[in-house]
Every structure is written in structure tokens, then in C-alpha cells.
Amino acid sequence: MTRALVRRPGPRLPEGLLTHLERSPVDVDLALRQWEGYVAALRAEGWDTVEVPAADDCPDAVFVEDTVVVYGDLAVISRPGADARRAETAATEAVLRDLGFRIARIEAPGTLDGGDVLKHGGTVWVGLGGRTDRDGADQLAAHLAPMGATVVPVPVTKVLHLKTAVTALPDGTVVGHEPLVDDPATWERFLPVPEESGAHVVLLGGDAVLMAADAPLSRALFEERGLRVVAVDISEFEKLEGCVTCLSVRLR
Numbered sequence: 001m002t003r004a005l006v007r008r009p010g011p012r013l014p015e016g017l018l019t020h021l022e023r024s025p026v027d028v029d030l031a032l033r034q035w036e037g038y039v040a041a042l043r044a045e046g047w048d049t050v051e052v053p054a055a056d057d058c059p060d061a062v063f064v065e066d067t068v069v070v071y072g073d074l075a076v077i078s079r080p081g082a083d084a085r086r087a088e089t090a091a092t093e094a095v096l097r098d099l100g101f102r103i104a105r106i107e108a109p110g111t112l113d114g115g116d117v118l119k120h121g122g123t124v125w126v127g128l129g130g131r132t133d134r135d136g137a138d139q140l141a142a143h144l145a146p147m148g149a150t151v152v153p154v155p156v157t158k159v160l161h162l163k164t165a166v167t168a169l170p171d172g173t174v175v176g177h178e179p180l181v182d183d184p185a186t187w188e189r190f191l192p193v194p195e196e197s198g199a200h201v202v203l204l205g206g207d208a209v210l211m212a213a214d215a216p217l218s219r220a221l222f223e224e225r226g227l228r229v230v231a232v233d234i235s236e237f238e239k240l241e242g243c244v245t246c247l248s249v250r251l252r
């Protein structure tokens with residue numbers, strides 16, 4: 001079964017944290033319609049979506065990816081690097097527990113955001129930067145080692161999260177917008193993309209990827225490689241340093 005966690009945006013979305021961008025007005029109604037479009041796109045591709053109850057007091061709760069790292073049947077509940085986001089994890093934990101996942105946690109003083117964790121084929125790259133520290137990465141490595149995963153820490157200095165800089169295509173090629181990637185040589189197969197949001201793909205299964213609608217040149221590159229692209233408009237979330245990966249957690 002293919003399922004994905006999602007979390008509805010709340011009325012305080014425009015107050016979401018910003019680190020690298022200037023604040024610009026966020027249209028809450030448009031954001032909700034865009035979120036519904038995102039969820040509909042997942043469903044149309046065969047994903048059952050499970051809603052973590054909304055957290056209207058937490059402006060950034062819609063970015064559910066940051067609250068957990070799921071690996072097989074294990075859910076490692078994060079300890080977000082931003083204090084303001086710590087309250088978001090409890091509801092994610094409750095939902096995953098109910099779904100039958102084993103639960104582990106990143107404990108204080110370590111910090112780790114799910115957006116800093118890129119998994120592909122048994123390797124787990126963890127971005128060390130403003131949100132995730134060495135202790136958090138070490139704790140994640142200890143939780144995942146019994147499952148055969150290798151954690152590779154990598155620096156993140158130019159953007160918020162590792163997955164703001166890079167994600168992986170279905171064949172493991174890592175895609176990134178070079179000016180925002182600390183060290184493209186980290187990955188044996190690295191494909192530079194011309195747009196910042198072209199660096200963000202959600203793997204939908206097979207050769208299908210979900211990406212933002214505002215990266216047509218990157219989309220064309222992916223299509224030339226034989227990928228089927230589903231594009232969604234997420235402009236209101238991009239204003240808050242979000243991207244397509246942040247809005248869901250795929251459970252396989």
C-alpha cells in the first residue's frame with residue numbers, strides 16, 4: 001500500500017518562519033486551494049493520504065516532512081531545530097503509532113528536521129546546518145544502523161534544508177540548482193537544474209515525479225530523461241521556504 005501523511009495549513013500560515021527569504025504576503029485561501037491540489041495530485045497517482053490533525057497554532061505545521069523520518073517500519077520523530085516548531089511532532093507521532101509504525105525519537109539536545117534527510121537506496125544523507133546538528137544526525141544514524149542504512153552527513157550553508165538544495169530522481173541521480181548546493185561532488189551522479197524549484201521532486205513510483213509548476217526548464221530536462229512529470233502550483237508555500245517535498249511524508 002502506498003500512503004502519504006499530509007497536514008492541512010492553518011490560518012496562521014503567513015506567520016511561518018523565514019530564514020533566507022524576505023517576507024511577502026501569503027494568501028491563505030489560495031494556499032488552501034494549492035494544498036488541496038497537491039493532495040489531489042498524490043491521490044490521482046495512487047497514494048492514499050492520511051491527514052495529521054491540523055495544528056492551527058503552529059504556522060509551519062503544513063510542512064509535515066520536518067516532523068519525522070520514516071524508514072521501513074520505523075518512524076524516527078524529529079526534534080525540530082526551530083523552537084517554534086517543536087509542538088508539531090506529537091500529532092505526527094500519534095498518527096504513525098496508530099498506523100503501526102515503531103517509534104524512535106531524536107532526543108535533546110540533538111536537533112533534526114526531516115527536510116534535512118535525503119534517502120536513496122540505503123544511503124541517508126543528512127544536512128548539517130541551521131536546523132539539524134551533529135548530535136541529531138548521530139542519533140538518526142544509530143536508529144537506522146540496525147536497518148542497514150548508512151548515514152552520510154553533508155554541510156548545508158546556503159539554504160534552509162538539505163532538500164531545499166537537492167533531491168533524488170528515481171534512478172538515484174541527485175538534482176540540484178548548483179548555486180545553492182554546498183558541494184555537488186558529494187554525489188557520484190549529480191544533475192544541475194536551471195531553476196531553484198527544479199531541485200525538488202517527490203517520487204510518485206515508477207518513472208513519475210511530482211514537482212512545482214514554476215520550473216518548466218527543469219521539467220523539460222526530466223521529461224527528456226523519460227520521466228513523467230506531475231506539476232502543481234505551490235507558490236504560497238514557496239514564499240515560506242517550502243517546496244513540494246515538505247508537504248508530505250511518503251510511507252512505504
Ligand SMILES: CN(C)C(=N)NCCC[C@H](N)C(=O)O
Nearest residue numbers: 017063115161163164240246
Ligand atoms: C525541504 N524543506 C524546505 C522543508 N522540509 N521544510 C520547509 C519549512 C519551511 C518553514 N517556513 C520553516 O522555516 O521551518
